[in-house]
Amino acid sequence: MTMNIVEKIIEAHRVSGERIAGKEIGIRIDQTLTQDATGTMAFLQFESMGIDRVRTEVSVSYVDHNTVQVGYENADDHAYLQSAAQKFGVIFSKPGNGICHQLHLERFGKPGKTLLGADSHTPTGGGLGMIAIGAGGIDVAVAMGGGAFNLICPKVYQVWLTGALSAGVSAKDVALKVLEILGTKGNVNVMVEYAGPGVKTLSVPSRATMTNMGAELGVTTSVFPSDDITKQFLEAQGRGGDWTELVADEGATYDRVIAIDLAAVEPMAACPHSPGNIATIASLKGKKVNQVVIGSCTNSSYRDLKTVATMLKGKKVSPDIDFGIAAGSRQVVMMLMKEGLYADLVSAGARILENACGFCIGNHYSPGSRGVSVRTSNRNFEGRSGTGNAEVYLVSPETAVATAVAGAFADPRECAAVAVQEPVAFDIDDSQFLFRETAGVGVPATVIRRGPNIGEAPCGTPVSENLEGVVAIKVGDKITTDHVMPAGQRLKYRSNVPAYSRYVFEGVDPDFATRAAANRDAGKANVIVAGESYGQGSSREHAALCPMYLGVKAVVAKSMERIHNANLVNFGIVPFMFENPADYDNLDTNDALDIKGLATAIAGDGKAILRNLTKNRDIPVKAELSLRAKSILLAGGLMRHVAQQAH
Ligand code: SF4
Numbered sequence: 001m002t003m004n005i006v007e008k009i010i011e012a013h014r015v016s017g018e019r020i021a022g023k024e025i026g027i028r029i030d031q032t033l034t035q036d037a038t039g040t041m042a043f044l045q046f047e048s049m050g051i052d053r054v055r056t057e058v059s060v061s062y063v064d065h066n067t068v069q070v071g072y073e074n075a076d077d078h079a080y081l082q083s084a085a086q087k088f089g090v091i092f093s094k095p096g097n098g099i100c101h102q103l104h105l106e107r108f109g110k111p112g113k114t115l116l117g118a119d120s121h122t123p124t125g126g127g128l129g130m131i132a133i134g135a136g137g138i139d140v141a142v143a144m145g146g147g148a149f150n151l152i153c154p155k156v157y158q159v160w161l162t163g164a165l166s167a168g169v170s171a172k173d174v175a176l177k178v179l180e181i182l183g184t185k186g187n188v189n190v191m192v193e194y195a196g197p198g199v200k201t202l203s204v205p206s207r208a209t210m211t212n213m214g215a216e217l218g219v220t221t222s223v224f225p226s227d228d229i230t231k232q233f234l235e236a237q238g239r240g241g242d243w244t245e246l247v248a249d250e251g252a253t254y255d256r257v258i259a260i261d262l263a264a265v266e267p268m269a270a271c272p273h274s275p276g277n278i279a280t281i282a283s284l285k286g287k288k289v290n291q292v293v294i295g296s297c298t299n300s301s302y303r304d305l306k307t308v309a310t311m312l313k314g315k316k317v318s319p320d321i322d323f324g325i326a327a328g329s330r331q332v333v334m335m336l337m338k339e340g341l342y343a344d345l346v347s348a349g350a351r352i353l354e355n356a357c358g359f360c361i362g363n364h365y366s367p368g369s370r371g372v373s374v375r376t377s378n379r380n381f382e383g384r385s386g387t388g389n390a391e392v393y394l395v396s397p398e399t400a401v402a403t404a405v406a407g408a409f410a411d412p413r414e415c416a417a418v419a420v421q422e423p424v425a426f427d428i429d430d431s432q433f434l435f436r437e438t439a440g441v442g443v444p445a446t447v448i449r450r451g452p453n454i455g456e457a458p459c460g461t462p463v464s465e466n467l468e469g470v471v472a473i474k475v476g477d478k479i480t481t482d483h484v485m486p487a488g489q490r491l492k493y494r495s496n497v498p499a500y501s502r503y504v505f506e507g508v509d510p511d512f513a514t515r516a517a518a519n520r521d522a523g524k525a526n527v528i529v530a531g532e533s534y535g536q537g538s539s540r541e542h543a544a545l546c547p548m549y550l551g552v553k554a555v556v557a558k559s560m561e562r563i564h565n566a567n568l569v570n571f572g573i574v575p576f577m578f579e580n581p582a583d584y585d586n587l588d589t590n591d592a593l594d595i596k597g598l599a600t601a602i603a604g605d606g607k608a609i610l611r612n613l614t615k616n617r618d619i620p621v622k623a624e625l626s627l628r629a630k631s632i633l634l635a636g637g638l639m640r641h642v643a644q645q646a647h
Helices: 005-011 037-049 073-087 100-107 123-129 136-145 171-183 195-201 206-215 228-236 302-312 328-338 341-348 398-404 490-491 496-503 513-520 542-549 562-571 580-588 599-604 627-635 637-644
Strands: 014-016 025-026 033-034 058-062 091-092 112-119 133-136 149-152 154-163 190-195 221-223 256-261 268-270 279-280 291-294 322-325 374-377 391-394 469-472 525-530 552-557 576-578 591-595 605-614 616-623
Touching: 005 014, 005 025, 005 133, 033 037, 033 100, 033 228, 037 058, 037 073, 037 136, 058 073, 058 100, 073 490, 091 328, 091 490, 100 112, 100 123, 112 123, 112 136, 123 133, 123 190, 123 206, 123 322, 133 221, 136 149, 136 562, 136 637, 149 206, 154 171, 154 195, 171 206, 171 256, 171 268, 171 279, 190 206, 195 228, 206 221, 206 228, 206 302, 256 525, 291 302, 291 398, 302 328, 302 341, 302 616, 328 341, 374 398, 469 513, 469 552, 490 496, 496 513, 496 542, 513 525, 542 562, 562 576, 562 627, 576 580, 580 616, 599 605, 599 627, 627 637
Parallel strands: 033 058, 033 112, 058 091, 112 133, 154 190, 154 256, 190 221, 291 322, 291 374, 374 391, 469 525, 525 552, 552 576
Antiparallel strands: 014 025, 025 149, 268 279, 268 391, 469 591, 576 616, 591 605, 605 616
């Protein structure tokens, strides 16, 4: 039987269900990754499972999101993560080592393996030929304990690449081209597989840039073949033994085929405020810019920053531009330094930022008010940069350099953009990865360090038969998890759910948390009403966990993103869709409502009538739930479900 790459990896890891698109399957997870924003809660949840050691082949705990230590909270979280990693046999990546996806690609990813990460850009690993999926921290905690990951068996789209990229055009432009074709909506339960003669013109870091931004398509993941290019990359990382060839069988079939001629791709940008709002750089040329930032897990590889340094050599950035660069890893920094390229960056006027997420998640380096910021990162949602009224454009490193020098959008094809060759040998120094033996030097192996910011992992409650409640908030389309749970300066409360819950929907409705808590304390269930694509963006499960803490029992939306939908179920919140999207107009904040027979509906076909008591209207809603999702909701969330299964 012929199989494509997705089918091969899934088949090799399938532990339950039938491999039929649209049906739920369970797959074995070989590797996991967590980062500090999601990892503390994932490890708290893992602790509560009572398992003494992870049961994966490799699990890595990275610290890359909250590395700005203003106050004790972040440092305490790092200490907690380090000690928990030591106790449970997880590799710990120290703060300053780099960004999880870049590091995992460099040091741990393996073709043909499955990787589950508590971060939505985990699909970066697809550049190495892995099925790498982003999920909520609780799903990753279960996988660390040896549990299967359940997902909807995907449709598979093939992107057939021909030709080769022109000078000044790079993988980011291709990723943006794919976004232009597929958009950010309607790709749920799809995996993208790259193929064609153009594949071998792309290095592994370039492939990883494309699979990284597959997250913005809303697909489950994206994957490249594992070929000679992959082998060379792994050999250069001193990991040639990790290579296996992985290609689709001759005659393998796909649900959709998209053809892209790389030679025809031109420099592109994602314009404010969506990665799917695509324009050509030619159409933006001359538009004034205030800030340029290069980095993030999308474009911070050695290939990217050497390209930047080479383009900048002997030049200065425009005096009007605030220019920052954050490398993806220490390996990248060390190689740039040894080759003298760091000097070219500094000489050109770059502010050197830490090898971390930093600017990408709005932790620092926010643009000025109404600033135009041009970035090589992957998300430009309103406010994510930390400045609510800034305009953020997403571009390639080549476009970023051309723009930084010109002071306005500029076409990199008009600059001397060079083709950077991958090194024969990367600079390898794993000393900032702490393996179990070294993770807690001087600290007894069983002691987990808990600062005062480390709380407990709260549990949900089983779905009730009758829900009586209120519309706690009505929001519009494209509400991201950043809207629900602000990051930036608030992210330091991620290990303390009662404290973090005070900021739910802070930028949308600052009174929400107080109102929702009052409803909860008065015995009323809170319901969120939303438009299209609710919960897009980051995999942040606090966007379900903190609303749960505030007594949210259901979300009713026109449509919802995959990871957030799963996160709601994991925390006992029912993810309803309107049967008739026009009924969105028949609900307003503070409307009283009830749902009779809710638990029975969840156990059955998921259909229920939401009665708007204030407007005297019946609104049909439906939750599309697998058998497993039903039992999780009826149990009161995944933690309770796991506990029930264990007994
Ligand atoms: S998208 Fe940004 S915040 Fe998320 S992992 Fe990548 S660099 Fe970090």
